[in-house]
Amino acid sequence: MLTWTTISSPLGELMLMATESGIVRVAFEREGFDAVRERVAGNLGVGLVEDSAPFAKAQSQLDAYLSAARRGFDLPLDWSLTSGFHGEVERLLPSIPYGETLTYSRLAALAGRPKAHRAAASACARNPLPILVPCHRVTRSDGGLGGYLGGIDAKRFLLDLEKGKSR
Template identity: 55%
Template sequence: MTLDSTLFPVDHELDGLLARLADEADRRQMIEVAYRTVDSPLGPLLLAATARGLVRVAFVTEDFDAVLTVLADRLGPRVLAAPARLDRAASELDEYFCGTRHEFDLELDHSLSSGFRQTVQRYLPSIGHGRTETYKQVAEHVGNPAAVRAVGTACATNPIPVVVPCHRVLRTDGSLGGYRGGLEAKRWLLDLERR
């Protein structure tokens, strides 16, 4: 049996209602984490933000539902699709992927990391577009030259990849090392920045 869409025009009305509810919840500061998905050359990305700023960028391989569950557990249970809050982040990512943006101008929320990991992640944007550093160089720049492995862990657990450019950190021998989005994604980002 097929339903006549003229009798049940709920899909677009429901979408509009949900968008209005999300906007109102956001306006009243009732959302702890707003999220949306965006298309990218690397596949769909999940963007999430708190009132302080962008807190998470996740690759589809990370399982968006699992990522949202972690965000609810760590940051608060009021997690809602509220795309408007992430319009600027989506726009800047689009410009980056088109090759017209070389650095991001977004407020970031680093609350998913702490200690040395956060120190490393805050340093990473200083590695300029089209440049790379080794894990050892990053360890030296953040004042702990013996912490090469810890730098690798900080890069591997970076909750805001692409925007916080852990892809610009390589092994001493020039090989890629690891990457949360996979080595093909890391290679693609490095190639984009070399153009």
């Protein structure tokens, strides 16, 4: 069974989805919640139930993080939507320290494939757990922000939040 809820945040509405193993997907409203629910349920071959109760801890931690009162998350995650090199890259993302960034090239090197910067960028773009798994901390080597599932404004917000810049 796949449980889901939506929560309000400074980044707009977010949808959280979880299996019995943990949170499996965080989605931004701009992705289209109906389409995301349908895709995830189809990929996992499970039914959907809306229920906010299982997400109380996640909402509390997200609220604290997005108000700069928390630097990380202590939540069970379900990595079912990741595999291969993308999965390897995504599992490295939590090791990037709060308030710091690294480049897609450096991330690829850390994953053992130094020339695979485009694949590392693709892994970040497809990260099913944005915010919780901080792909926003990865930038282009020319200093540009690169893309972000929640949009560039959301990425800039998260980076500024972590650097202690006023919002």
